[in-house]
Every structure is written in structure tokens, then in C-alpha cells.
Amino acid sequence: MDHKWDASYDVIVVGSGSGGFAAAITAEKKGLKSLIIEKSSKYGGSSALSGGGVWIPNNPVLKEAGLDDSYEKSKDYLDSTVGNRVSDARKVAYIKRGTEMINFMRDNTSQVLFQYVPGYSDYYPERKGGLPRGRSIECPIFDLRKLGKDLENMRRNVLPTKGLVINSYEFHKVNMITRTWIGKRTAVKLGMRLIKSRLTGANYSSLGVALIARLRAAHLETNGELWLSTAFVDYVTEGNRVIGIIAEKNGKRIQIEAKYGVILASGGFSCSQEMREKYLPSPTKVEWTSSAPDQTGDIIDVSLRLGAKLDLMDRVWGAPTVIMPDGTPYFLVADRGIPNMICINQVGERFVNEAVPYHQFVDTMYAKDKPEARSSTCWIIVNEVAKQRYIFMTLFPKQPFHQKWLESGFVKKAHTPAELAKQIGVPADKLTATIERFNRFAKNGVDEDFHRGDSAYDRYYGDPTLKNPNLLTMDEGPYYALQVVPGDIGTKGGLLTDEYARVVKEDGSYIEGLFATGNCSSSMMGETYPGPGATIGPSMTFGYVAATYLADQAKK
Structure with missing residues (x-):
């Protein structure tokens, strides 16, 4: 033919x-x-x-x-x-x-x-x-x-890194900028790279x-x-x-x-x-x-x-995701290694080791989803201590949430677990009990329910200065919550x-x-x-x- x-x-x-x-x-x-x-x-x-x-x-x-x-x-x-x-x-x-x-x-x-x-x-x-x-x-x-x-x-990809060009290994280190000397040294290195690019006109890139x-x-x-x-x-x-x-x-x-x-x-x-x-x-x-x-x-x-x-x-290649106010999906990776952070289902209970590999997190969102306890959408919760210490949702330590995020309700804020529960529509007694139980685990350094911090992968994004890099008490407010959906990086x-x-x-x-x-x-x-x-x-x-x-x- x-x-x-x-x-x-x-x-x-x-x-x-x-x-x-x-x-x-x-x-x-x-x-x-x-x-x-x-x-x-x-x-x-x-x-x-x-x-x-x-x-x-x-x-x-x-x-x-x-x-x-x-x-x-x-x-x-x-x-x-x-x-x-x-x-x-x-x-x-x-x-x-x-x-x-x-x-x-x-x-x-x-x-x-x-x-x-x-x-x-x-x-x-x-x-x-x-x-x-x-x-x-x-x-x-x-x-x-x-x-x-x-x-x-x-x-x-337009990364919200204030002009800093960061590869994977450097991000892992600079994530602990307030906690370790290597985090601080890495931040200086990134700053010097930025200055060099401004002086020479270089257009540096990293990652994908x-x-x-x-x-x-x-x-x-x-x-x-x-x-x-x-x-x-x-x-x-x-x-x-x-x-x-x-x-x-x-x-x-x-x-x-x-x-x-x-x-x-x-x-x-x-x-x-x-x-x-x-x-x-x-x-x-x-x-x-x-x-x-x-x-x-x-x-x-x-x-x-x-x-x-x-x-x-x-x-899918699962990716637990927060949908930003402008509709952009934000993929939670290192954020789930923060030690004073939990994820809860729609009845206020933890249902997963939050620090597991992202695809497994999404698989669990679906596997644990029940009419009486929905987890196919869930909530990630951090407290003010976490915001002061760690990078979260593109924001550096001590950098407050954008006022528009709070005013629009994209980020829920409350001074007690019970108040936060009311804002996100979960039972106050359940969420309060969940945080209290998590705090006991954090004090002992052992997550008895989901074994968070047992795996070397969990610890990679954790805080190496802690007994368990992935566990820290959440007994101080304010508390912040954002909704998480079962996103993906592709089928x-x-x-x-x-x-x-x-x-x-x-x-x-x-x-x-x-x-x-x-x-x-x-x-x-x-x-x-x-x-x-x-x-x-x-x-x-x-x-x-x-x-x-x-x-x-x-x-x-």
C-alpha cells in the first residue's frame, strides 16, 4: 500500500x-x-x-x-x-x-x-x-x-522559594534552618548562589x-x-x-x-x-x-x-494535596515529616502514619474511607510551635500564614483543639482526645498507633535533634488546619x-x-x-x- x-x-x-x-x-x-x-x-x-x-x-x-x-x-x-x-x-x-x-x-x-x-x-x-x-x-x-x-x-515549575535555587539534598538540609548548624550553613550557601546569579546574570535551575x-x-x-x-x-x-x-x-x-x-x-x-x-x-x-x-x-x-x-x-502516583486559593495543587512532601503535625479523618481521628511515602498516604486515604469515618478528604493540623520552627506550605520558619488565607478560611485557626474542631466540622471531644493521645506518644518518643518515625524514610524529613525525629507534642496553640485531598503526580x-x-x-x-x-x-x-x-x-x-x-x- x-x-x-x-x-x-x-x-x-x-x-x-x-x-x-x-x-x-x-x-x-x-x-x-x-x-x-x-x-x-x-x-x-x-x-x-x-x-x-x-x-x-x-x-x-x-x-x-x-x-x-x-x-x-x-x-x-x-x-x-x-x-x-x-x-x-x-x-x-x-x-x-x-x-x-x-x-x-x-x-x-x-x-x-x-x-x-x-x-x-x-x-x-x-x-x-x-x-x-x-x-x-x-x-x-x-x-x-x-x-x-x-x-x-x-x-x-515556578517554585515559591524567594529566588533561591535548591536541589533535593539542599532542601532536606535547609528545612532544618532553625534546628541544625548544617541547616544554617546550607541557607548561607543558597544565599551565596542567589547573589552570584544576580551578579553574573546566571539563570540557575534545579530539580525537574x-x-x-x-x-x-x-x-x-x-x-x-x-x-x-x-x-x-x-x-x-x-x-x-x-x-x-x-x-x-x-x-x-x-x-x-x-x-x-x-x-x-x-x-x-x-x-x-x-x-x-x-x-x-x-x-x-x-x-x-x-x-x-x-x-x-x-x-x-x-x-x-x-x-x-x-x-x-x-x-495513580498518589500525592496528598492541598488546593491553594488560586486553584493550584500543592503537593505535601516534607510537610508531613514535621514532628508536631497530625492528619485526621472527618471524625477527628488519626488514620495513618502521616510521614509514610506519599503514594501510600493516598492509598490509605481511600482504603480507610468509610461512610461513618471519611478519610478520602482529610485535614492536616500543625500548631504555632511548628510554624515557628519548620518550613510548612511554602512558608519559612517564623513566617506567618498570609492574612488572606486566614480571612478566606483556606487556613482554619483556633486557640484550642475544641475550637478548631468546630471550624472544620469534626467532633470536638474526638479531636481533643486525638491530640492528647498523640502528645503522650510524643513525650515517650513512640507512636503506638501508627509507628511514625520507625522507618528511615519517615526520619528523612523529620527533626534530627529530637528523640523521635517525627514526634513532638502539640500542647500549645494556636492550631491551624488545612484540607487535604487525594491528589496525584500522574496516573x-x-x-x-x-x-x-x-x-x-x-x-x-x-x-x-x-x-x-x-x-x-x-x-x-x-x-x-x-x-x-x-x-x-x-x-x-x-x-x-x-x-x-x-x-x-x-x-x-
Whole structure:
């Protein structure tokens, strides 16, 4: 069959997040002509809005930092967390090929560099193979001036850090600015970086922005193409093989040939209310997601027509979230490590270890939700001592809540637990008893109900000067409460793939020429979340795997 192609490439990549760039860079470096198409007018996807952590077990950056990891430990840990929810072949491929991917990026680009995040624990360090010192790596600080005019097209997260550029490890330290000397020294370091940027004109970036900026800089060096505002519409097929795509660019339908294959890296369906209601637990709202806009699951229905198999469609990368007055979701991470803080359900009782990994917190919000004791929305409560000591809700220690927040009722304030209970609509006697019980635990240093502070992960964001870094009495007011919803940083269900990132069909075969990685594919992590960066790590790894597979096929 003859097709009238408007353009022709060896490989087409759909989506410009970390997985998409990893795939395109790999393809170009291995001699394939590639094109990235991006539905949005900005490149970077949810990766650019993320913390930028990359969790890949047994990778060379960890070894160079002196971390005692191994293939055996890594496999044990995936087996003890992910279990058999994902095939053994995919787990093995992830460990082995992830290391390959890191080495490939370091050996073949001048910009994609990584550094260890010391002490950022695996999320379940007590499980077999888990590491309390953590396996997460991140990109060093990057000067965005290196992107030139291309920076205008990049998605960027506006962080409320007063102009300070902070990486993951530094935030962990500066969070204790009032409590430790290293917190104070880190604050001075950040201040000096800010002064340097003002004096030199440097445009420093960190976290997900630094990751995407480095990937884009490397992509520009390959001369690979990126089309923005170009939406995927459908596949062009011959028999069981995908040979190209139909896309919409500038309002016009075009056909683009993919001589060797199409790699999907287009994100999940977190921004489709219809799909959320179809697949996810209730309640669920688009407004609760912290993912990039335009992630509406465009590839799902058209892939089903090709016989693709779906998996994990009822799961999200959970993120307990406060919806700010302007409608922006604020993702609670370090805030839940504050020692004089609790989260309660709608009857005034604690229902969870507040400091658990964020996805587990959201899973628990749904699992404990009952008509007589709702937890699918809950409340986070801190007292004035916490506000004076720790960073909370983007505010630094001693910085008061914005008056507008208090006047609008976004932040509830009261001088006693009973008064606060009245404001948030929970039984006063229950909330009073809950705080009194928590205070007893804090005095003893042991959370008898939920074991908060037992895990190295809990303690990472806690106060190291305390007997239990995650427990401190809340016997002094005023008290403050904010409502928490079960948000997410993306959905984790999608097209089932094999160890080569090939899209699998319902009958167990695969669709030739079609590959997927990232949140449009079913997660390599199954129903869990083993460590910081366990979204980006697999996305980049299997983007690399797919492109390598296609390059090998092209040589045959």
C-alpha cells in the first residue's frame, strides 16, 4: 500500500518528558533520524514539574559515591516491593538496562550529568534489599542560559522559594534552618548562589527543570527535531505493524512515516475527568493533579483498537494535596515529616502514619474511607510551635500564614483543639482526645498507633535533634488546619509493555513497531513506589531500551 507521507523519520517519539528525550537522544546517537512531537506549546511534560529524582538501582553514580549496592540487593528490593505484579523479565531489564542508560548518557552527551542524593532513603528501606541511604540521583544545578532562545519553549515549575535555587539534598538540609548548624550553613550557601546569579546574570535551575534542560541541551546537540503544538491523532498501520502516525499540526492533519517504530512517551490520563471517573477510585478530580496539562490519555482508545492490553488503570502516583486559593495543587512532601503535625479523618481521628511515602498516604486515604469515618478528604493540623520552627506550605520558619488565607478560611485557626474542631466540622471531644493521645506518644518518643518515625524514610524529613525525629507534642496553640485531598503526580496505568518496551497485545504477542514508556504505559513499579524518582527512572530507562532495540533492528 502506498502512503502519502508529509514527512519521514526512522523513529517518531510522542511526548517530550524525560522518557521522550532519552529515547530521541539514544536514537540519534545510534544513527537513527528521530522526531519528537509534543501536544503542548511547551516541552518537558510532567518531568519538568517534578522533583527531578531518578531512581535506578545499582547505577554507576551510586557506586562512585561509595554506596554498597548490587544487582542482588536491587532484585531483592524490587521483589519485596513490586512483587509479582510486574513480570520478572521487566524487573531484571530495569536493573540491568538502567545502568546501561546512565552510562550511555554520560558517555555520549556533555550535558546529562547526575549526582547522588545522600541519605534520601528508599521508601521501604526495611524491606529486603532496601537501602536507608537511598538510591536516588539528580542532575546538578544547570544554567538555563545554555539553552538560548529555546528556553522560551520549556515548561517550568515556578517554585515559591524567594529566588533561591535548591536541589533535593539542599532542601532536606535547609528545612532544618532553625534546628541544625548544617541547616544554617546550607541557607548561607543558597544565599551565596542567589547573589552570584544576580551578579553574573546566571539563570540557575534545579530539580525537574534542570533534568529537562540538560536533556534538551543534549537533544539539541544531536540535531534531533522537536515539533511543539503537534498532537498525536492515530496510527498508520500495515497488518500488525505500526508504520507511522497521523498528527495534527497547526490545525492540519498530516501523516508522518516511522520507518522503524513509534515510541510513546506521552504521559497518562490525569487531565481527563472522563477517564478518571471511568478507571480511578472515587472521589477523583482533574483539579487535584500536579501533572502537566494536556495529559488526557489520547493514545489509549486508538491503541485498544490495535489489540493493546491495558494494566494498572485504577492506580495513580498518589500525592496528598492541598488546593491553594488560586486553584493550584500543592503537593505535601516534607510537610508531613514535621514532628508536631497530625492528619485526621472527618471524625477527628488519626488514620495513618502521616510521614509514610506519599503514594501510600493516598492509598490509605481511600482504603480507610468509610461512610461513618471519611478519610478520602482529610485535614492536616500543625500548631504555632511548628510554624515557628519548620518550613510548612511554602512558608519559612517564623513566617506567618498570609492574612488572606486566614480571612478566606483556606487556613482554619483556633486557640484550642475544641475550637478548631468546630471550624472544620469534626467532633470536638474526638479531636481533643486525638491530640492528647498523640502528645503522650510524643513525650515517650513512640507512636503506638501508627509507628511514625520507625522507618528511615519517615526520619528523612523529620527533626534530627529530637528523640523521635517525627514526634513532638502539640500542647500549645494556636492550631491551624488545612484540607487535604487525594491528589496525584500522574496516573500509572496504561499500555502493558515487555522488557523491550514493546506494547503487548491481549493474546500475549506484541504490536510490531510500537513501544511505550512513562505514564502512558503500565508502571514498571506495579502498585507501589519503591523510591524517589521511581517514575522518571523507568521512563528514561525504557525510552533508551526502545530506541536501542530499534537501532539494533535497523542494522539487520
